[in-house]
Amino acid sequence: xxxxxxxxxxxxxxxxxxxxxxxxxxxxxxxxxxxxxxxxxxxxxxxxxxxxxxxxxxxxxxxxxxxxxxxxxxxxxxxxxxxxxxxxxxxxxxxxxxxxxxxxxxxxxxxxxxxxxxxxxxxxxxxxxxxxxxxxxxxxxxxxxxxxxxxxxxxxxxxxxxxxxxxxxxxxxxxxxxxxxxxxxxxxxxxxxxxxxxxxxxxxxxxxxxxxxxxxxxxxxxxxxxxxxxxxxxxxxxxxxxxxxxxxxxxxxxxxxxxxxxxxxxxxxxxxxxxxxxxxxxxxxxxxxxxxxxxxxxxxxxxxxxxxxxxxxxxxxxxxxxxxxxxxxxxxxxxxxxxxxxxxxxxxx
Amino acid sequence: xxxxxxxxxxxxxxxxxxxxxxxxxxxxxxxxxxxxxxxxxxxxxxxxxxxxxxxxxxxxxxxxxxxxxxxxxxxxxxxxxxxxxxxxxxxxxxxxxxxxxxxxxxxxxxxxxxxxxxxxxxxxxxxxxxxxxxxxxxxxxxxxxxxxxxxxxxxxxxxxxxxxxxxxxxxxxxxxxxxxxxxxxxxxxxxxxxxxxxxxxxxxxxxxxxxxxxxxxxxxxxxxxxxxxxxxxxxxxxxxxxxxxxxxxxxxxxxxxxxxxxxxxxxxxxxxxxxxxxxxxxxxx
Amino acid sequence: xxxxxxxxxxxxxxxxxxxxxxxxxxxxxxxxxxxxxxxxxxxxxxxxxxxxxxxxxxxxxxxxxxxxxxxxxxxxxxxxxxxxxxxxxxxxxxxxxxxxxxxxxxxxxxxxxxxxxxxxxxxxxxxxxxxxxxxxxxxxxxxxxxxxxxxxxxxxxxxxxxxxxxxxxxxxxxxxxxxxxxxxxxxxxxxxxxxxxxxxxxxxxxxxxxxxxxxxxxxxxxxxxxxxxxxxxxxxxxxxxxxxxxxxxxxxxxxxxxxxxxxxxxxxxxxxxxxxxxxxxxxxxxxxxxxxx
Numbered sequence: 001x002x003x004x005x006x007x008x009x010x011x012x013x014x015x016x017x018x019x020x021x022x023x024x025x026x027x028x029x030x031x032x033x034x035x036x037x038x039x040x041x042x043x044x045x046x047x048x049x050x051x052x053x054x055x056x057x058x059x060x061x062x063x064x065x066x067x068x069x070x071x072x073x074x075x076x077x078x079x080x081x082x083x084x085x086x087x088x089x090x091x092x093x094x095x096x097x098x099x100x101x102x103x104x105x106x107x108x109x110x111x112x113x114x115x116x117x118x119x120x121x122x123x124x125x126x127x128x129x130x131x132x133x134x135x136x137x138x139x140x141x142x143x144x145x146x147x148x149x150x151x152x153x154x155x156x157x158x159x160x161x162x163x164x165x166x167x168x169x170x171x172x173x174x175x176x177x178x179x180x181x182x183x184x185x186x187x188x189x190x191x192x193x194x195x196x197x198x199x200x201x202x203x204x205x206x207x208x209x210x211x212x213x214x215x216x217x218x219x220x221x222x223x224x225x226x227x228x229x230x231x232x233x234x235x236x237x238x239x240x241x242x243x244x245x246x247x248x249x250x251x252x253x254x255x256x257x258x259x260x261x262x263x264x265x266x267x268x269x270x271x272x273x274x275x276x277x278x279x280x281x282x283x284x285x286x287x288x289x290x291x292x293x294x295x296x297x298x299x300x301x302x303x304x305x306x307x308x309x310x311x312x313x314x315x316x317x318x319x320x321x322x323x324x325x326x327x328x329x330x331x332x333x334x335x336x337x338x339x340x341x342x343x344x345x346x347x348x349x
Numbered sequence: 350x351x352x353x354x355x356x357x358x359x360x361x362x363x364x365x366x367x368x369x370x371x372x373x374x375x376x377x378x379x380x381x382x383x384x385x386x387x388x389x390x391x392x393x394x395x396x397x398x399x400x401x402x403x404x405x406x407x408x409x410x411x412x413x414x415x416x417x418x419x420x421x422x423x424x425x426x427x428x429x430x431x432x433x434x435x436x437x438x439x440x441x442x443x444x445x446x447x448x449x450x451x452x453x454x455x456x457x458x459x460x461x462x463x464x465x466x467x468x469x470x471x472x473x474x475x476x477x478x479x480x481x482x483x484x485x486x487x488x489x490x491x492x493x494x495x496x497x498x499x500x501x502x503x504x505x506x507x508x509x510x511x512x513x514x515x516x517x518x519x520x521x522x523x524x525x526x527x528x529x530x531x532x533x534x535x536x537x538x539x540x541x542x543x544x545x546x547x548x549x550x551x552x553x554x555x556x557x558x559x560x561x562x563x564x565x566x567x568x569x570x571x572x573x574x575x576x577x578x579x580x581x582x583x584x585x586x587x588x589x590x591x592x593x594x595x596x597x598x599x600x601x602x603x604x605x606x607x608x609x610x611x612x613x614x615x616x617x618x619x620x621x622x623x624x625x626x627x628x629x630x631x632x633x634x
Numbered sequence: 635x636x637x638x639x640x641x642x643x644x645x646x647x648x649x650x651x652x653x654x655x656x657x658x659x660x661x662x663x664x665x666x667x668x669x670x671x672x673x674x675x676x677x678x679x680x681x682x683x684x685x686x687x688x689x690x691x692x693x694x695x696x697x698x699x700x701x702x703x704x705x706x707x708x709x710x711x712x713x714x715x716x717x718x719x720x721x722x723x724x725x726x727x728x729x730x731x732x733x734x735x736x737x738x739x740x741x742x743x744x745x746x747x748x749x750x751x752x753x754x755x756x757x758x759x760x761x762x763x764x765x766x767x768x769x770x771x772x773x774x775x776x777x778x779x780x781x782x783x784x785x786x787x788x789x790x791x792x793x794x795x796x797x798x799x800x801x802x803x804x805x806x807x808x809x810x811x812x813x814x815x816x817x818x819x820x821x822x823x824x825x826x827x828x829x830x831x832x833x834x835x836x837x838x839x840x841x842x843x844x845x846x847x848x849x850x851x852x853x854x855x856x857x858x859x860x861x862x863x864x865x866x867x868x869x870x871x872x873x874x875x876x877x878x879x880x881x882x883x884x885x886x887x888x889x890x891x892x893x894x895x896x897x898x899x900x901x902x903x904x905x906x907x908x909x910x911x912x913x914x915x916x917x918x919x920x921x922x923x924x925x926x927x
Contacts, residue, residue: 052528073534085525089547098543099533146533369736372729375722376743379803382758383746385769389761400772451654458647459640466651473662480861480883480906483890483899484668485661507661512654524638537641566751568865573891584751588869600767607757614749622742626808 002063002076002153002186003028004049009058011044011210019045020210021058029184031177035197036207036233042190043158045207049188050079050156062154073102078147079156083163084139086131086146093118093127096145103150117149120179137168144176148183155180155187161196173200194234198222206230224338228345231271231338237300237312243342244270254307256284259334261349268348271338274300274314283331287311292321301328383611389604390414397600409601417605422590426606429583432498432575433565434613436582439502440564441557448511449549453541455512456519457527470509486573496577505563505570511556518552519545551624558625562614583610666907672900684897691901700877701885701902708881711795712859718799719855720848723806728836730807731814741811748804752797753865759797760870783871787878790871794879797870798863806851813847814840857913860906882906 004026011019019041026032034042047053049060051072060067067075078099086095096117097110105113118124121141131139140160147155160176161169177200180187191197197204198218206213206221206229214226218234225231225239232238244253246268251260253270275298277285286306293300299319305311313330321328339349385404389397392407417426454460455467485504494500522545530540571585581589587610590603618625641647673691675684695701726744730737747755762770763783771781783789817840825835841848864883867873873880873888880888882902890899 050528050532052531072528072532077532079529079532081525081529083523083525085523085529087526087529087544087548089544089550098530098535102534102539146529150533365733368729368732372726372733372740375726375729376740379744379747379800382755382762382800383750385762386758397767400767401769402767404769447653447657450650454647454650456637457641458643458650460644460647463647466655469663470651470654470658473658480886480903480910481662481665481669482887483896483903484665484672486891487668488661488665503657504661507657509654509658520637527637527641537643537646540641562749566753566865568751568753568868569887572868584753584865587754587757597766600761603757604761607754610754611750614751615746618745618749619742622745626812 003061004154004186004188005059005061005064006045006049007059007061009045009048009060010056011041011048011053012056018210019048019056022205022207022212023058024205024212024215026186026188029186031180031187031189031200031202033189033191033197033201033204034207035191035194035201035204038192040207041210042192042205042207046156046158046188046190049075049154050077051075073099076153077156078150078152078154079158080143080147080160082159084131084143084160086139086142088131091128091130092123092134092142092145095131095142096149099146099150113149114145117145120148121145136164137172140164140172144179148179148185153186155185155189157187157189159191160189161191162193169196176200194236198234206233208233224347225271226347228269228271228340231340235273237274237314239271239273239338240311241340242270242272242305242309242311244268246339254305254309256286256305258284258332258337261334261339264339264349267342269340269342269345271340272332273336274312276336277313277315277330277332279315279319279328280331281329283329285311285330285332287313287328287330288326289321289328292319294318303328383608386604386607389600390608392601394597394599394601398597413601413605414609417602417609421586421606422599422602424578424581424586426583426586426609428579429581429586429606430609430613432501432580433582433584433610435498436501436567436571437561437564437613439498440505440567441560443502444506444508444511444560445553445556447506448509448515449546449553452512452515452519453545456516457537470512473507473509482569482573489574495574496580500574501567501571501580501582502564505567511560514552514556515549518549522548551627554621555624555627558617558621561617565614669900669903669907672896673904674897676897687897691897692905695898695901695905700880703877704880704882704885707791707877707879708860711791711798711863711879711881712856714791714795715798715802715859715863716852716855718795719802719858720806720851723803724810724844724848726803727807727810727814728840730811737811741808744804744807746804747801748808750801751865752801752863753869755797755801756794756866756869759793759800759866763793785875787875790875790879794863794867794870798859798866802855802858806855809847809851810844813844817843853913853916857910860909860913882909 004024006022006024008021008023009019010017010021022045024032034045036042044053048055051067051070055068062075062077072079087098090098093111093114096114100110100113114127115124118127121144123138123141123145126134126138126142131142134142140163143160157176161172164172173196189196189200201218203215203217204221205215208229214221214230216226221230221234225234228241232241242253244251244267246252246260246264246266249260249262251258251268251270287301287303288306289301289303291302293302296318298314298316301313301315301319301321303311303313313328338347340346341348388404388406389402390413391410392403393409396402396407418430419425419427421429451466451470455463455470489495489500489504492500494503526544527540530544535543566584567582568585571582572588575581575585578586578589583606587603587606590606591598674686674688676687676691677684726740730740730744733740750758760768762768763781765771765782765784768781774781781789783793821839821843822835825839830838860881861883863881864887867879867881867884868887871879873884883906886899886902886906889895889902893899
């Protein structure tokens with residue numbers, strides 16, 4: 001059981017700074033998801049916690065103890081890799097017990113711990129198999145088993161589900177979360193998939209270009225994105241963003257005028273989530289519908305505003321649109337509008 | 350590599366038999382020297398020196414091979430076989446061991462001088478011992494290693510082919526395996542021993558076959574440094590069995606020795622055919 | 635290509651690499667350096683001292699008709715060996731490729747000679763063509779052809795070429811066969827649909843597709859003929875008659891060990907070093923890059 005503290009952690013490769021100072025305090029037993037597009041530095045951050053990359057600057061504390069210089073094995077962590085990294089020549093049982101074997105535990109004890117973990121993961125019948133005789137989902141479980149056998153203080157997951165097909169991914173997502181809360185082990189989980197982040201995280205870090213754009217609970221991030229990037233990265237379909245001008249307490253864009261929060265003037269970015277739009281014959285927003293994607297529970301309507309900007313609305317239920325039906329009027333509640341500074345992308349209201 | 354046999358581009362009937370016939374003829378021609386040597390090793394000396402010699406084996410198999418193995422001409426062939434065995438296995442094992450270690454160092458560590466060592470080792474890639482025989486001979490003589498196994502073995506393991514191969518293989522091993530091992534608490538040598546070595550099994554075996562044959566078939570080097578007949582290897586010892594001057598060679602014994610000289614490498618190649626072909630095509634390409 | 639993961643420390647890797655570095659230094663770099671160094675001196679007849687002659691040994695060598703003829707001999711020899719080893723191998727591989735079911739059996743039968751040492755191959759062929767007991771020589775005699783490679787230079791060359799090529803046929807066969815098996819079936823079928831008959835298909839489609847393998851084998855066989863045929867020549871002809879089969883490597887040996895002319899032998903080693911270097915460059919640049927379809 002452990003806390004993990006990142007204190008202004010930076011990483012440089014040569015002269016390029018790829019992690020530009022990330023700070024985070026992870027509570028004991030918390031499940032943290034680090035999410036962002038590829039190349040944003042999320043894996044590097046995780047690998048620094050694991051001890052697989054050196055930390056260029058800043059301090060990492062595990063259970064309050066500085067851990068920057070410790071070897072991976074001395075950090076009391078376990079890691080699940082994207083490609084599982086199972087030793088191909090070892091059986092499932094040997095794979096899971098390897099860390100304990102190195103730690104010098106007696107054989108019966110290793111066998112007992114492996115058996116216990118195998119039972120937990122429903123791997124008991126597969127213990128004698130080699131990794132190549134297993135399906136993707138089974139390999140994933142073995143990788144998990146290898147991690148939990150050692151009863152570490154911290155679990156690290158590096159995109160563990162990205163090699164699985166969509167259906168299995170949903171199932172394993174639940175299993176991992178269930179297991180983690182059962183064991184109560186502090187976890188850091190890296191993914192590029194915002195759905196995984198939303199569904200699994202106690203708190204998430206949205207990363208972009210080496211910077212933590214926002215740290216918060218999934219609903220925090222969804223309801224009050226701190227930056228334009230976080231706003232667009234989280235939520236599906238992604239948020240509509242429109243350039244607008246605030247003056248005299250009103251927002252102007254295209255030929256549309258909406259009431260603006262007080263005290264804001266000048267150019268802003270207006271963010272509107274597609275699911276917050278409602279059809280309203282009196283609504284201020286007019287959209288030319290070009291394409292409808294019926295998903296069953298809801299319908300996505302893609303089109304253009306009169307200014308020509310692309311715009312998407314997600315309406316509940318089935319919404320039949322005849323081709324060339326033309327204009328659709330929409331309204332939005334004032335509380336569901338997000339305003340960002342046009343230059344910095346930071347939230348202003 | 351299995352392919353579907355049927356199809357319009359396959360020849361059938363007469364053509365197929367003709368192809369078989371040509372193939373069999375080719376195999377027979379290729380095989381003939383070996384067959385003739387075997388026949389000669391089973392007949393008497395008079396039968397050979399009165400040409401033409403028979404083309405079908407005689408009844409002197411046991412006598413001729415016993416004579417070769419236990420008396421030979423200068424030294425019993427058994428001794429030469431043992432020497433060849435030590436040399437071939439010494440070269441194969443020695444080269445594999447030092448290559449595994451240096452390839453591991455080059456691929457998995459960053460250390461001062463790494464690039465220099467890398468290039469020094471790879472400079473040795475293609476220069477056969479034949480090209481530098483005189484100075485190498487002097488080195489061996491200076492160390493007092495003439496007529497010794499170490500003198501036979503060491504100069505022939507000073508080449509980087511195996512290092513190059515293992516380096517190529519190590520580079521294909523996923524990075525995550527080493528990381529997982531680190532997280533599991535394995536220190537470098539533990540990782541090498543528990544993970545890398547078992548994963549290299551097939552490569553090691555294939556290389557062993559190739560190096561064994563390479564070592565077994567050496568001729569010039571043993572010829573130079575083994576002046577004592579009891580240190581002769583079988584491949585170079587055959588030539589020593591021919592008398593100088595006009596004396597008639599003891600053909601049955603010489604041919605029995607030739608057959609004996611072929612048996613170990615042929616057995617190794619045939620029994621490990623798949624591995625060997627893989628190793629050959631991998632190592633040379 | 636570099637690994638992302640590296641272990642820390644410098645002492646361990648230095649220890650790991652030490653055996654190879656030490657062995658290479660003692661048995662490779664030092665002798666190679668010595669060869670270069672010695673090539674600049676002429677030892678006196680008693681071997682007590684030596685005189686610096688600069689490039690004198692090289693000048694002498696290049697002016698020496700024997701050395702120049704060894705160069706020509708080597709060129710002829712390696713050309714013939716390469717052809718004799720490759721053409722039958724390709725032919726056999728094409729045949730085997732058509733006999734899908736039994737190809738494995740033929741392959742097993744054809745591998746044998748590869749395992750036979752060149753020196754042993756020399757003894758086998760010497761036995762067949764021995765002027766006194768050789769069965770092939772005898773039958774040739776019956777046909778009215780008086781075979782005598784001990785005296786006839788052309789026959790001596792022919793014999794060492796055949797004996798040297800024999801084992802290589804197996805080797806080349808393995809490579810050609812593997813390459814033929816890798817030719818996509820659909821290409822052959824497309825050509826057949828286009829109306830090309832077997833040999834037409836072979837020369838216009840298959841052979842060009844084999845070009846990387848062919849070029850690779852060309853270089854490898856030349857290297858083989860240059861450096862690894864010593865055993866064949868030593869057992870069959872000892873370089874004779876009249877140096878007709880004295881190739882460069884054989885001359886390094888005979889001048890250095892038989893003739894005890896160390897300066898000249900060393901200079902020859904250096905020249906061979908350059909030849910090997912060139913062949914290596916050819917192999918890496920030409921074979922690796924250009925000849926890929």
